[in-house]
Amino acid sequence: MQETGVSNRKIRDSHTNLTLRFFDKVSNPKSIHGIYPYRGKISALDAAQVISQLPSDAVLLDPFCGTGTIVYEAQAHGMRAIGVDNNPLACVIARGKTESIDKVSTLDDLSYAISDAQIQQDVPSMPTVASKYFHPDTANQIMRMVQVSTHFNSFLLSALYGAICVAARACNGWLWTSTSIGRINPPLRKIDFYSTLLRKTKKHMGFVNKGSPVTIHTYDSRQIHEIINENSIDIVYTSPPYFDALDYTGYYSKIVLEILAMDRTSIRAGLIQKYSTYRKDMRIALDAIDKVTHDKSLIIFVVGNRKVHGELIKGSEFFSEIAPWSNPYVVEREYTNTASGLWDKINKTQRKEQILVWDLARGSRRSG
Numbered sequence: 001m002q003e004t005g006v007s008n009r010k011i012r013d014s015h016t017n018l019t020l021r022f023f024d025k026v027s028n029p030k031s032i033h034g035i036y037p038y039r040g041k042i043s044a045l046d047a048a049q050v051i052s053q054l055p056s057d058a059v060l061l062d063p064f065c066g067t068g069t070i071v072y073e074a075q076a077h078g079m080r081a082i083g084v085d086n087n088p089l090a091c092v093i094a095r096g097k098t099e100s101i102d103k104v105s106t107l108d109d110l111s112y113a114i115s116d117a118q119i120q121q122d123v124p125s126m127p128t129v130a131s132k133y134f135h136p137d138t139a140n141q142i143m144r145m146v147q148v149s150t151h152f153n154s155f156l157l158s159a160l161y162g163a164i165c166v167a168a169r170a171c172n173g174w175l176w177t178s179t180s181i182g183r184i185n186p187p188l189r190k191i192d193f194y195s196t197l198l199r200k201t202k203k204h205m206g207f208v209n210k211g212s213p214v215t216i217h218t219y220d221s222r223q224i225h226e227i228i229n230e231n232s233i234d235i236v237y238t239s240p241p242y243f244d245a246l247d248y249t250g251y252y253s254k255i256v257l258e259i260l261a262m263d264r265t266s267i268r269a270g271l272i273q274k275y276s277t278y279r280k281d282m283r284i285a286l287d288a289i290d291k292v293t294h295d296k297s298l299i300i301f302v303v304g305n306r307k308v309h310g311e312l313i314k315g316s317e318f319f320s321e322i323a324p325w326s327n328p329y330v331v332e333r334e335y336t337n338t339a340s341g342l343w344d345k346i347n348k349t350q351r352k353e354q355i356l357v358w359d360l361a362r363g364s365r366r367s368g
Contacts, residue, residue: 018053018300019053022334033069033097034162034204035096035200036093037179037252038067038248039179040066040239040248041066041252042070045179047073048073048077051079052077056078057078058079058234058235060074060076061084061292062083064239064272065084066087068083068094068097068214071083071097071216072094075209080213080214081214082214082215082228083098083216084218084219084221084228085218086221087248087249087271088267089253089260091218092157096156097158098214098216099208103206105192107205110198113152117147117194124260125143129258130255131183133255135171135188135189137190138167138190141192141193141194146259155201158196159201159205160224163196163197163201165252165255168255180251181251222284225291234294235300236289236293236298236299236300238302241278242273242304243275243278243315243318249267282322283322288321290324291334298358298360300356303316303354305353315354316330318364323356323358326356328357328358330354331354332355
């Protein structure tokens with residue numbers, strides 16, 4: 001079934017150039033976005049600042065939504081938002097951030113589940129690929145909670161998966177970064193997973209919006225026009241997958257997917273993250289996105305510079321070349337103080353990103 005949409009008329013008369021603030025830091029730990037350490041997610045501060053300049057009654061689409069940073073901030077702004085991603089794990093987190101919850105009943109559900117987990121019989125062993133990162137007692141508690149999580153809402157599932165990542169860091173002496181796993185650091189510390197999960201849940205549940213409904217589709221963006229009506233989207237705002245083929249099923253997600261017995265290979269095969277076919281796949285996705293926009297839509301892409309096989313590729317130039325829209329205006333800035341800052345210093349790199357904006361009301365759509 002296709003997503004229905006009603007095009008907003010205010011965006012059709014809007015020709016205001018977007019501005020990009022400079023932030024000392026691009027992450028915001030006091031938000032819901034720390035519920036899960038998804039690799040390569042966009043800065044929530046940037047997303048909120050850009051969205052604040054958009055009409056609140058527009059229909060916004062993020063066709064590569066990941067764990068839902070943009071759609072969450074759009075929801076907080078009062079917009080109707082639609083997110084699409086072909087990574088089922090990421091979509092659970094996106095739904096967890098944006099689906100309305102009752103805080104009291106959610107905490108009650110978790111409390112009952114923890115009690116149930118503690119008395120579970122025949123608890124399965126954690127898969128070997130994942131168990132090496134945890135103290136055996138912590139691994140056992142994790143598997144108990146996974147067994148009783150079948151009735152969890154998306155928010156509790158997000159907290160559960162995020163708590164698994166926290167426990168992995170803690171068992172290894174907190175020597176890993178918030179987004180990258182490192183070497184195993186014996187002796188592995190025993191961490192009480194039940195209290196870790198409870199803290200994670202309480203920390204983030206206060207940030208769940210009570211605003212406009214958000215729809216998250218687990219679907220291939222290359223066929224996005226199959227689930228979203230043509231000409232129904234006012235604003236496309238996204239940070240597309242990196243063109244150096246970042247593995248969005250790696251790092252902490254690899255551990256979580258192994259524990260959940262989800263086929264990582266199959267998930268990875270459905271994502272646009274294979275460098276050899278990236279240009280072709282992204283062209284298909286961009287053409288599909290073009291079909292769901294209208295002649296007054298605004299299209300915003302956040303991209304960056306990346307080194308691939310020793311060659312520096314500028315994101316703004318790459319996407320300007322392959323997009324079905326022409327003459328974007330571009331805002332560029334350098335940024336620091338990210339989880340990757342240490343590696344930037346070691347490698348003597350400067351991280352740059354660009355925001356490309358195509359205003360179709362100004363005739364940016366290519367002919368033919």
